Amino acid sequence: MSRLFRASLLALVSAALCVLAPSPAAAAEDAAETGLLRMMHLSPDTPAVDAAIDSVSDPGVGVVLPAVGYGDVSPYQVLPPGTYTVSVRAPGADPATPPALATTVTVAAGAATTIAGVGSFAELQFAVLPDDLTLPPAGRSRVRVVNATAAGSPLDLGLDGGPALATGLAPAGHTEYVDVPGGPGTLTVTPAPGAHTGLPVDLAAGSVYTVLVLDREGGGVEVTTSLDAASPGMVPVGGVEAGAGGTAASGPPTGWLALPVVALAALAVPLRARFGHRAGTRYAAR
Numbered sequence: 001m002s003r004l005f006r007a008s009l010l011a012l013v014s015a016a017l018c019v020l021a022p023s024p025a026a027a028a029e030d031a032a033e034t035g036l037l038r039m040m041h042l043s044p045d046t047p048a049v050d051a052a053i054d055s056v057s058d059p060g061v062g063v064v065l066p067a068v069g070y071g072d073v074s075p076y077q078v079l080p081p082g083t084y085t086v087s088v089r090a091p092g093a094d095p096a097t098p099p100a101l102a103t104t105v106t107v108a109a110g111a112a113t114t115i116a117g118v119g120s121f122a123e124l125q126f127a128v129l130p131d132d133l134t135l136p137p138a139g140r141s142r143v144r145v146v147n148a149t150a151a152g153s154p155l156d157l158g159l160d161g162g163p164a165l166a167t168g169l170a171p172a173g174h175t176e177y178v179d180v181p182g183g184p185g186t187l188t189v190t191p192a193p194g195a196h197t198g199l200p201v202d203l204a205a206g207s208v209y210t211v212l213v214l215d216r217e218g219g220g221v222e223v224t225t226s227l228d229a230a231s232p233g234m235v236p237v238g239g240v241e242a243g244a245g246g247t248a249a250s251g252p253p254t255g256w257l258a259l260p261v262v263a264l265a266a267l268a269v270p271l272r273a274r275f276g277h278r279a280g281t282r283y284a285a286r
Contacts, residue, residue: 035107036076036131036235037084040116040226041068042148042172043124044215049088049117052095056083056104063238067091071148071214073226075238081109086126088117101126112228112235114210118172120151132177133208133229141182141203145211146174149221153191155213160186160198168192182206187223189213199223206231 039051048069054062062084065074083106087099103126105115112131119125129146136142145157147169154168162180165187169175182205190196201223203209208228216222229235 033081033109034078035081035109036112036133036237037079037086037105037107038076038112038114039065039068039074039086040114040146040148040212041070041072042116042118042146042212042214043121044070044148044150046070046117046121046124048091049100050091050093052085052087052089052099053077053079054085054087055080056085058082064095071212071224073210073212075236076112078237079107081107083107086115100124116146118148127172129174131210131228133235135206135208135229135231136179136182139182139205140179141205142177142179142208143203143211144175144177144209145169145187145213147171148212149215153194156188156190156192156196157213158188159201160188177208187211189221189223197221201225204230 037053039053041049041051048067051065051068051074052062053065061080063077068074068088083104085102085104087102089095089097089099101117101124103115105113105128107113112133114129114131116127116129117124118127132142134142143165145165147155147166149155149171151171154170154173156167157165157169157175159165159180162185163178165178166173166175180203182203184200184202186198187201188196188198197220199222201211203211203225207230210226210228212224212226214222214224227236
């Protein structure tokens with residue numbers, strides 16, 4: 001690139017970034033006007049499913065989470081407040097067919113919720129878990145534990161060097177969030193009765209986690225950590241389809257995009273000539 005072209009590109013991209021970045025007040029206002037909803041598959045003997053989240057008031061707004069398997073946790077879906085139908089079907093099933101399981105959930109502005117498929121396949125049901133995404137104090141991590149093992153003995157859970165997290169936690173049960181020391185550690189899992197098992201966990205300071213205790217293939221248990229929120233208030237989110245156009249419900253107002261579009265349009269011809277052009281690709285939510 002010529003020196004002049006590089007300087008022009010840098011100036012225009014800098015201007016675009018300044019316009020795209022909302023002020024903290026605007027970001028807070030946007031978050032307060034939407035809610036968060038995600039899915040967990042926590043039924044050990046239930047096959048993978050296609051999960052769907054659909055607005056009751058606006059049938060054109062929704063998202064499909066394909067082939068969600070045991071232990072999977074979807075990103076949070078950013079949704080307008082309202083009532084939503086959550087349903088599951090066999091992978092690849094026609095969305096018009098009756099679901100294997102369905103429920104309704106209310107999404108509140110500024111709140112986060114997890115819908116978990118729990119229990120055995122014969123008694124599969126949805127559990128609604130309210131999520132607390134408040135960040136912990138400096139040097140600490142906030143964590144809760146979900147017992148996603150098959151029906152059996154309750155579990156005692158604790159962190160080495162930290163507090164006991166639960167006593168007699170039944171299958172499909174969950175603890176409240178508690179603050180623990182941040183960093184690598186060992187989660188001690190003790191069936192009642194039974195020998196304890198120490199499982200490594202890494203809970204970064206300044207972050208919020210849900211720890212899942214899962215049945216391990218071949219016997220025993222394992223743990224996985226799902227990031228609920230991280231400093232500075234970031235959460236793992238996915239896009240929500242709106243009608244046939246696939247508009248993200250969490251996208252910025254159109255006005256934020258006006259200047260970047262105009263500025264970068266001036267660069268489109270020379271950039272395509274130098275680097276080529278690739279069309280955008282849509283991905284299914286996971």
